[in-house]
Amino acid sequence: MNIETNVPKINSNKGMKIRKSRSQILGKCINYTLLALLGLIFLYPFWYCIVLSFNNGLDALKGGVYFWPRAFTWENYLKAFQNPLIFSSFRISIERTLLSVVLSVFMTALMAYALSQRNLPGRSGIIFYFYFTTLFSGGLIPTYILYRQIGLLNNFWVYVLPGLYNFFNAIVLRTFFYTIPESLKESARIDGCSEIQIFFKIMLPLSMPALATIALFVGVGNWNDWFTGAYFVTTKRELYTAATLLNDLLSQATFESSTGSTGQKAQINEALAASVSKATTPESLKMAFLVILTIPIMCIYPFLQKYFVKGVMIGSIKG
Amino acid sequence: MDNDKALRFNHRMSLKKVFSKYGSFYLFLLPAIIWYAIFAYYPMTGIIIAFKKYRYGLGVFGSHWVGLRYFKEFLADPHFYEIIRNTVVISLAKLIVNFPAPIILALMFNAVSAKIFKRTMQTVSYLPHFVSWVVVAAIIQKFFSPTTGLINDIRVSMDLKPIYYLGQKNLFLPFIVLSDMWKGVGYGSIIYLAALTGIDPTLYEAAEIDGANGWNKLWHITIPGISGTVGIMFLLSVGGLFGANMEQILLLQTPATFDVSEVIDTYVLKRGLNMNQFDYATAVGLFRSVISLALVVTANYLSKKFSEVSLW
Numbered sequence: 001m002n003i004e005t006n007v008p009k010i011n012s013n014k015g016m017k018i019r020k021s022r023s024q025i026l027g028k029c030i031n032y033t034l035l036a037l038l039g040l041i042f043l044y045p046f047w048y049c050i051v052l053s054f055n056n057g058l059d060a061l062k063g064g065v066y067f068w069p070r071a072f073t074w075e076n077y078l079k080a081f082q083n084p085l086i087f088s089s090f091r092i093s094i095e096r097t098l099l100s101v102v103l104s105v106f107m108t109a110l111m112a113y114a115l116s117q118r119n120l121p122g123r124s125g126i127i128f129y130f131y132f133t134t135l136f137s138g139g140l141i142p143t144y145i146l147y148r149q150i151g152l153l154n155n156f157w158v159y160v161l162p163g164l165y166n167f168f169n170a171i172v173l174r175t176f177f178y179t180i181p182e183s184l185k186e187s188a189r190i191d192g193c194s195e196i197q198i199f200f201k202i203m204l205p206l207s208m209p210a211l212a213t214i215a216l217f218v219g220v221g222n223w224n225d226w227f228t229g230a231y232f233v234t235t236k237r238e239l240y241t242a243a244t245l246l247n248d249l250l251s252q253a254t255f256e257s258s259t260g261s262t263g264q265k266a267q268i269n270e271a272l273a274a275s276v277s278k279a280t281t282p283e284s285l286k287m288a289f290l291v292i293l294t295i296p297i298m299c300i301y302p303f304l305q306k307y308f309v310k311g312v313m314i315g316s317i318k319g
Numbered sequence: 320m321d322n323d324k325a326l327r328f329n330h331r332m333s334l335k336k337v338f339s340k341y342g343s344f345y346l347f348l349l350p351a352i353i354w355y356a357i358f359a360y361y362p363m364t365g366i367i368i369a370f371k372k373y374r375y376g377l378g379v380f381g382s383h384w385v386g387l388r389y390f391k392e393f394l395a396d397p398h399f400y401e402i403i404r405n406t407v408v409i410s411l412a413k414l415i416v417n418f419p420a421p422i423i424l425a426l427m428f429n430a431v432s433a434k435i436f437k438r439t440m441q442t443v444s445y446l447p448h449f450v451s452w453v454v455v456a457a458i459i460q461k462f463f464s465p466t467t468g469l470i471n472d473i474r475v476s477m478d479l480k481p482i483y484y485l486g487q488k489n490l491f492l493p494f495i496v497l498s499d500m501w502k503g504v505g506y507g508s509i510i511y512l513a514a515l516t517g518i519d520p521t522l523y524e525a526a527e528i529d530g531a532n533g534w535n536k537l538w539h540i541t542i543p544g545i546s547g548t549v550g551i552m553f554l555l556s557v558g559g560l561f562g563a564n565m566e567q568i569l570l571l572q573t574p575a576t577f578d579v580s581e582v583i584d585t586y587v588l589k590r591g592l593n594m595n596q597f598d599y600a601t602a603v604g605l606f607r608s609v610i611s612l613a614l615v616v617t618a619n620y621l622s623k624k625f626s627e628v629s630l631w
Contacts, residue, residue, distance in 0.1 A: 024533060031430050038424075039443045042505065045458045046446070048469065052461070063472040107350060114347040121337050126348060133359035136612050139604035140584075141591045142365025145379065146358070165354050195343035224451030227566060231592055247453045247570070250460060283467050290457050297449045302442050312506075313513045 046294065053077070053291045057284030075279035076288035085237065085245065086289060093242040096159040097222045104164050104218045105211055111165065112173035113199055130167050147232055154236045159228055163221065169214045175314045176210035177203060213311040216304045220297055242293050249286055369602035382598075389602035398581065406582040406607075409568070410560045412492055417500050418556055421507030422549060426541065428508065429515045441512075444505025455502055456570035459494070460485070486575035494571055495564075495580075510552065511545055518544035551622065558618035561611045583607045 047067075052060055056071035064070070080086050114120065115127060137143075143162075144153075152158040180203065188198050204211070229244030240248070301308075338345070364379070369389055371382040393399060424444065431437040447455070462469045463484035471481035484490055522540050531539065565584035572580035583603060591600030 027533060028430070031427055032433075032436070035427055035431065035436075035440050039440050041501070042443050042446055045462065049458060049461060061467060063467075063476065066469070107354075110347040111351040114344040117341070117344050120341055120344055126352070129352070130355060133355060135615055136363070136608060137359065138362025138365050139601060139608055140587055141597050141601040141604060142362035142368070142379075144592060145365050145368075145597065146362050150357075162358055165351055165358075170351075195347075199347075220449050224449075224453070226451060226453045231588070243451050243453050246451075246457060250453065250457055250570070286457065287461070290454055294450050294454055298446065301445065301449050305442060305445065309509050309513075312509045 046298075049287050049290050049294075052284060053287035055284065056279045057281030058279065060284055061281065073279050076284045077292070079280045079285060080288045080292065083285075085240075086242070088238055089240045089242045089245040090292070092156070092159075092239060093223060096156070096241060097219050100160050100163060100222045101215050101219045103160060104166075104169075105215050107164055108166065108169050108214060109173055109204065109207070109211065110199070112170045113177055113203055115170065116174045116177035130165075130170070134167050144232070152232065154233050154239065156239055158232045159222065159225075159241070162228075163218070166218075169217060172311045172314050173207070173210055173214060176207055180206050209307045210311070212304055213307040216301065216308055217311070220301070223293075223297065242289070246286070246289055246293060249282070249289070366601060366605055368598050369605045371598060373598040373601075385598075389599045390606065392599065393603050393606065398586065401578060402581055402583055402586050405579060406561065409492065409495055409564065409582060412496050413499055413564070414556055414560060416496050417503065417507075418553065420500050420504045422511050422545070424504050425508040425511035425515060425545075426537070428512060429541075441505070441508075444508065446505070447502045448506035450502075452502075452566045452570055455498060455567075459498060459571065483575075485571065485573050488576055488579050491572070491576045491579045495567065498571070499564075499567065511548060514545040514548035515541070550625070554618045554622040558615040559611075560614055561607055 051065060051067065051069050053076050054072055054074075055065050055069040056073045057076065059065075059071040115123065117123070120126075138146075147153050147158060147162075152161065184202060185198050188202055193201070224243055226241070226243035226247040229239070229241045230247055233239045233244070368379050368382065370384060370386060371379075372385045372388075373379070373382050377383075396402075428437060428441060431440070460468070463471070465471055465481045465483040468481075468484075470484070474481055485494070518540065522544075523536055526536050526540060561583070564582065565588065568580055568582055569585055569588070572585070584607070587600045587604045587607070590596045590603065
């Protein structure tokens with residue numbers, strides 16, 4: 001800590017003091033106002049979408065709906081869930097996310113527990129074996145060829161298997177395992193516990209905060225991923241996740257506004273058209289869809305905040 | 320425990336002993352080792368198709384060698400200059416604008432004394448990080464769409480002509496940089512807030528006694544206090560400079576902006592998966608991977624030299 005010793009000394013006469021505190025108060029006001037404004041910028045886009053999703057679609061086309069639904073309706077949500085394509089995509093998203101979270105957290109914890117054994121022979125070599133993959137990878141095309149070779153294309157498991165392990169998550173967990181006292185494990189070993197028993201009965205229960213953080217990271221990543229569905233599940237629309245379907249609806253909109261044709265997206269167009277009634281437009285349906293996709297995360301992350309803040313700090317420091 | 324340490328340095332420890340003591344740990348690692356072999360290392364061998372004329376029937380190893388043909392082709396590609404320029408411009412713009420942003424936000428949070436306000440604002444600022452890029456793209460489209468968008472809605476109500484914002488070439492870069500900032504600035508501030516709480520509060524008290532004002536304290540205590548973290552984070556971002564920005568660009572680019580929006584990653588995707596030119600696309604991808612690796616290694620070397628912090 002370098003503190004410069006020649007900080008200019010300010011005479012603490014009365015006038016100065018009042019001026020200083022005034023400028024401080026002014027600074028505070030500006031800071032609070034700016035932060036509140038930023039808060040609005042972070043929140044309002046979501047609020048705008050929610051408002052539109054609850055507004056009658058045709059009415060919304062007239063414009064002018066900004067802060068509150070003008071013609072309130074549940075219709076968009078009802079239509080969204082009546083649509084078989086939207087409904088199935090949500091089921092796939094939920095299944096994929098739950099399965100990935102359970103498998104990934106468990107397998108990563110096993111890996112991290114082994115890596116937390118400081119005396120494990122060959123440990124640094126094994127860590128480098130894992131770490132190197134974060135520096136260099138085969139790239140998109142060789143990965144695609146691999147998926148094709150092992151039959152992962154257009155297969156539900158493409159959502160789960162390739163994302164099973166993540167080096168960053170393993171490091172966060174390992175760092176947490178370090179904080180559990182060695183003596184605890186040692187006494188369990190003396191009592192005749194096997195390593196797998198220690199893992200299940202001591203490490204996992206004591207690591208709940210860290211596991212919850214990793215579960216959040218894995219869950220959010222899976223729930224939000226649209227790319228896998230869009231490029232590795234190309235022929236089976238019934239396997240689309242909700243995020244991929246939303247992307248399809250969006251690219252269709254861009255496509256239309258730039259070329260005026262619907263092309264290959266006709267199937268989804270039909271499905272959407274079938275669900276359009278007086279109160280619903282493709283636009284309002286899209287908003288309802290967006291809100292449904294975002295609500296689960298909005299509900300979960302504030303509760304896990306104190307954990308993932310710690311997780312981020314650990315992860316950033318250890319690369 | 321002493322026995323343990325002795326064993327560690329005794330290289331003659333028999334394999335049998337190692338496995339009876341650590342066998343279950345190797346077992347825990349086995350699935351991970353196999354997974355990394357399949358999903359991370361095996362695709363690396365696929366890189367050789369960058370040097371081969373890939374025929375599906377012959378497979379990766381059976382296809383014929385063509386040497387550096389695809390690299391030469393890429394250098395002669397009419398889009399080469401554009402793609403490299405876009406990749407560099409977008410990455411640098413993000414670094415210059417979005418690297419300081421979380422630091423400034425963290426300093427602003429730090430200056431707030433009202434706890435509830437601070438916590439609420441922090442929570443709100445993390446929110447965009449947790450939504451999908453698809454959702455962000457949908458929101459941007461909803462705001463800037465020429466027909467049903469909020470901005471044009473307001474323009475029309477003011478008797479102005481609607482603008483197709485996402486089709487404007489000169490607006491693409493600001494869209495990319497600002498949406499990236501919107502999504503990441505709050506979450507990025509976490510690490511700096513941690514560094515800020517690590518500063519000894521007695522330093523501020525001492526400075527106050529010496530008559531330092533807010534700016535003095537900021538310049539002489541706060542900034543030096545977090546400069547270590549700032550340095551590490553800067554080197555990390557330089558290392559990841561060419562890293563994945565594909566999702567965001569893919570979602571926000573429109574045919575009208577291809578000139579300024581096509582980057583190496585999106586080009587690889589299009590030539591490879593949309594046009595089935597696996598060999599050529601792999602060569603272009605390898606070109607990027609090598610630059611990325613070089614950047615990471617250089618950044619790590621510099622980091623080691625100047626801050627004694629390194630990734631390995």
